[in-house]
Amino acid sequence: MRLALASGRHRLCVCVLLLVCLLSGRSAMAAPFEDTIAQRVLACTGCHGQDGRAVGDAYFPRIAGKPAGYLFNQLRNFRDGKRAYSLMTGMVALLNDDYLREIAHYFSSLDLPYPAPFAAQLSADTTDMAVTLVTRGDPDRKLAACTACHGAALTGVLPSVPGLLGLPRDYINAQLGAWKSGQRHAAEPDCMAHVARVLTTNEVSAVSAWLFAQPLPANTHAVPIGALARATGVRSACGSAPELRAATP
């Protein structure tokens, strides 16, 4: 009986699919081929979303508009085994620095609107914990504020520090977890590895939830390094963004 039902439902699905096919026409999805960099890297949008602007609370991060230096470092790190996600490693394994740089510049150059953040209900304690860590850090534990390197508006700093807003919560959690467990590495000195090791699980969870819930500011772009000069507090040396050292107050 269950079998019959299942196969009946299956047949119904097939009929619906057929109908959809007939109605939509075969090449409804096909865009005309153009030999552009966008066409060459169309494969990336399968996970990172149309034009690289992944939305919602799916796992994959938005790449559109991120600083080119940051994207290039990540592409290279996946290729060279410093970041561990086998699908990404497989995608870039056969590509050289020149092409990875071009890909990074392409996605970085896309200036596209962000979706509204997800309405999240955070407890007052969680919000307090997150705001303190994000804006002041914890000097006692040599923990820099997120804003000290990622910019006061958390939209990133040119050319190599990514923005932290508009990213899926799961993705932020996974990255801090990967740094903590040694699955993700950046160039030495690996400042984020230090941050991730010092943060407790509760703190990671609070910060990621808070970041995920923040609306984007009017200016969503990464700021120039000069905008950081007035920042105060500790800031770890960072191999991926050596220019930060020069800007240390």
Next chain:
Amino acid sequence: MNRARRIGAAVTLALVVAAGLWWAWLSDGMQATPAAGARSVVADLVGKGAYLARAGNCMLCHTRRGGDTYAGGLAIETPFGTVYSSNLTPDRATGIGTWTPVDFWRAMHEGRSKDGRLLYPAFPYTSFTQITQDDADALFAYLRSVPAVTHANRPHALRWPYDSQVALAAWRTLYFEPKAFQPDPAQDAAWNRGAYLVRGLGHCSACHTPRNLLGAVNDSQDLYGGPMPMQNWYAPSLVLSSEAGLGKWRTADIVRLLQTGVSASASVSGPMAEVVLHSTQYLSEPDLQAMAIYLKSLPQVEPAPSTAAAAAGSAASPQGADIYDKNCASCHGDDGQGVPGAYPALAGNRAVLMANTANMVQVVLHGGFSPATKGNPRPFGMPPYKLELDDRAVAAVLTHIRSSWGNQGTAVTELAVVRYRDAAMR
């Protein structure tokens, strides 16, 4: 000041000693080095060795992902356990810094290490045995020139009894004999050069010749194609016209494929893409032509007339067609015609129609780019569908592709998909 001078003196002394050792080693290994122009002889030898190292693709196995070049440590999975590649840099403690050219020649030609230990044939000395001693010397000179890296070799993790030298000795009695390359006087120089490269340093048979249960390649089926069990790819036959047989190909197309990773009617993927990326794109046009001439000359085998009643047509489902239209048609075309130079045609494509469907499943699940080569520096990509399509959907769309637009391949089952889902990059 004093300190700087002392450091300077130490550095000079070190350089003099190094030069002396280099010279001693050189004259020890190759008695007849002329005194005049010795430096250019050394440079030439190193240059020749660097080229040969590309031809042999030594770096690919002897470098970990993200690790120091030639410092070894890459895990190579085999049906008998894991073999770890060794450190080939001139580090004296952990590399081959204390080796002589004769030691190196013995490793290449006889598959024996400096200490006499038998080497595992994951190091393809069954092919390398054919290289000339001159070429081995050049390779060694090159390896002496790369930066020394201290990185201790990791012991292999092979299962009993494969981990014993006795078993290896028995295996070698059955399947290995040191053997110099014998030119065929009936063939011209280009053919012989091609044969030397394909059978020797190129070690094409390591993947393209089927292996028996003990992992030995079957010489009577040279380049007949075979599965790569641990990598989960299939190395197509280079003699079967229905697979990657090259008899009917133009020499120029073969050269282009090996040089750039793409040709008019084919592109490389999987392990062969790594071969093009790290090895063949660096080979000279005459050498690639020689390899093409040799490969074209192999006796071609016509496929037996298909008795497979289960042509995919009967298993094709509307689901497969729907998945194709939604995910594939925008690049590969409504009629599987592809876009020349960008996306391969699927209609009439040998790689799509092979009986072994491992490569197709891999490509659909994991996507990827063609290798970025000098001749194709900005390749087009294919997205991975591992997260989007389940095993049943992958089987359905492949069955659709293999039975549409005149294609007459067999159906692909879910079972043929599931085992490749977790095949990770090494």
